[in-house]
Amino acid sequence: MTSVAATTSAPIVAMGAGKEPTSASTTESMPLLPAPQSVSDPLSVLFLLQSQNEQMGLQSGTAKVQGLQQERHTALVKEQSAIKAEAAAAKHKSFWDKLGSICAQVAKVAGVVASVAAAVATCGAASPLAAVAVAGAILSTAGFVSSETDVLQKLGVSDKLANILNTAMSVGGSVASLGAGAIAGAWNVVSTTSSVVSGAGNIGSGASGIASGHALAKEDEASADEAADEFAQDNLTRFISHVVQQTQNADDQDKQLLSTIGQTKGMEAKADLAVATGTKG
């Protein structure tokens, strides 16, 4: 099995077309990352992703969904308002129950991620699991933008917030008001950390889209999910194209990386938003 070690010196088989295996310079000897499925050329995998995404007819699908939503919204809104109020209360409580449970566990071993997840969730992000995933991605991106110490200091979970995670959130329901101050504070810190946070902030505006989506009938809601997912795919496609372009020309890759990192972050931030809005719990 070919593996990439977390900190290993084990040889790593390069999968690039026509390239020889290379070794990663590392400090330990035990591989931990399992080998991926056998791929003769990883670039072709990127091409495959790109091709699949483009074949989905993203724009037409989105327009169709928008038309459906507009058409049905007026007729359904009255009928749904009563149902919505009852269902939203239950769903809201369930969401925070789950988030509180997950964050309480995560906070024991990863307080920063749990903290950021709570902040993401207050923006209305998707499912609890997705909120934690976005939090991890934010931490990672910030880490590549700024120094580790700086990031951890700025994103570090405070005692106050830790208490909220472990108590108030697990109660559920009232976290938005209970934790608003602390979480907003943490979020403001996040906002100063790197440009990726602007993308995460966009999740907030995306969340308002989710909120209005709750007013739709079940069928329309499923369609909205589909549109959001397609939007995510579109951004994923653009991102992959970006990576492919970089990879094709090894001589220029360093310069390209430097010059396009900002653009990539923008795409990634949009993908954050789209994924968050497309994976409602």
Next chain:
Amino acid sequence: MDTVQFLAELRGNDVPAYPLGMSKVEALYAAGHWLLSQERFVDAAKIFRMMLRLAPSDERSWLALGTCHERIGQHRIALELYGTGSVLGVAAVRCHLARARTLRVLDRDDEADAAMDRAEQLAAESDDDELVTLVLREKGRRAA
């Protein structure tokens, strides 16, 4: 002509053979794994962050992203990611092992021992010989 052919021709190659049945998550993992093997940690991390969002309960997402940070010397960020993966992943033995290693690097030996014990317990419960072997080798390496 589809996009794959077009891009392949631009590259001056024949259309490469690729596994059509491969899932998006697996494709991202394969691509990120390759970038990591090339020590392109920034690029690999971008791919793994995508994978993370698509498959947050897949321990490889957290493990691979943590590896990117570890390889650039950001052990505490890696620890955060390994820790989260160890909670969200199902029987995330590898994340526990990675966490144990990182805790060891940070001179937090008691916590490292606890993480190692947890990895050993999960490996035993999994009935996966590969994981059991992985833990035993890790313990042996540590003892040596």
